[in-house]
Amino acid sequence: MSLNLWFDGRIGPQDQLAAPLTTHAMHYGTAVFEGIRSYATPDGAAVFRLPEHLERMRKGAEAFGARFDVVEAAAAVIAVLQSNQHRDAYVRPLLWYGTGSLGLDVAPLSRHLMVASMPWKPHLGDKPVRLTVSPFRRNRAEALPPLKLSGAYVNSILAKREAGSRGFDDALFMDDAGFVVECTGVNVFLVKGGQVVAVEHPDALPGITRDTIVELAGAASRPVTLEELLEADEVFLTGTSAEVMPVAALDRRAYGATPVANELRARYLRVVRGGSPAHTHWLTSV
Numbered sequence: 001m002s003l004n005l006w007f008d009g010r011i012g013p014q015d016q017l018a019a020p021l022t023t024h025a026m027h028y029g030t031a032v033f034e035g036i037r038s039y040a041t042p043d044g045a046a047v048f049r050l051p052e053h054l055e056r057m058r059k060g061a062e063a064f065g066a067r068f069d070v071v072e073a074a075a076a077v078i079a080v081l082q083s084n085q086h087r088d089a090y091v092r093p094l095l096w097y098g099t100g101s102l103g104l105d106v107a108p109l110s111r112h113l114m115v116a117s118m119p120w121k122p123h124l125g126d127k128p129v130r131l132t133v134s135p136f137r138r139n140r141a142e143a144l145p146p147l148k149l150s151g152a153y154v155n156s157i158l159a160k161r162e163a164g165s166r167g168f169d170d171a172l173f174m175d176d177a178g179f180v181v182e183c184t185g186v187n188v189f190l191v192k193g194g195q196v197v198a199v200e201h202p203d204a205l206p207g208i209t210r211d212t213i214v215e216l217a218g219a220a221s222r223p224v225t226l227e228e229l230l231e232a233d234e235v236f237l238t239g240t241s242a243e244v245m246p247v248a249a250l251d252r253r254a255y256g257a258t259p260v261a262n263e264l265r266a267r268y269l270r271v272v273r274g275g276s277p278a279h280t281h282w283l284t285s286v
Contacts, residue, residue, distance in 0.1 A: 004083040006080045007114045008113060023099060024099070033150055037240050039088055047284040050284040051074070054077075057093060063145050073113065077093065089118060090119075097109040122242050122245065128245070128255075130167075172188070175201070186237040187237065190229055196260065197224060198221040200223055210238050234259075236264070
């Protein structure tokens, strides 16, 4: 059964919608996207932190000089979820530059927006993950702003492929000074002596799940060295797709039980599924 997409103002089957092969974003990655989740709650489907996701997407569009209508995008997210009758789903809005030129000036180009929803399992699986320090460096914020710009994720793909070739689940980016940045699509936390610390770095994506866990855990947010990560009692990762995922090992450093990460994961899943009255303001009903 074909899923429906919202594409430039209308809903239609995904196999009947297409973009030309001369689409600028296909050649240069001139697009911005978001990863958003809808969850089944006792009151029906609800989108988690939709305004925050779309505001981050607006900033990405602004970096490209593209107009992005947050109200239109929010309505499109709800419409596509309703059209596909999805409750638990991953939602992917994508804004991109289309045709008009294959040069580097985006001013003459057409602009397009699509929103898809689909069933989704956490991309890191359901078991604690094994990390390795990547030989690649994260895009510097001075070169590419840490937003969800499509072309920037080639950096993540290269690092993840290299880590996978060595038998690891994901790659950990470090900077030249020995500070932790993030993984290929998730933010990093550590637990030491019961205290939760969110890794802070200017080159890392300002994660919305990260922000959620910082609030739920009362976590500190600061720069973290690789040495601190290796000496931590627990390490865990956060992201819309991965949710909250404990780390089993970082290279040769194996971590044991992860009670704090497990409790935060359980609490997070209660929140997104409408089980925490204090956080219903984070949910947008479908």
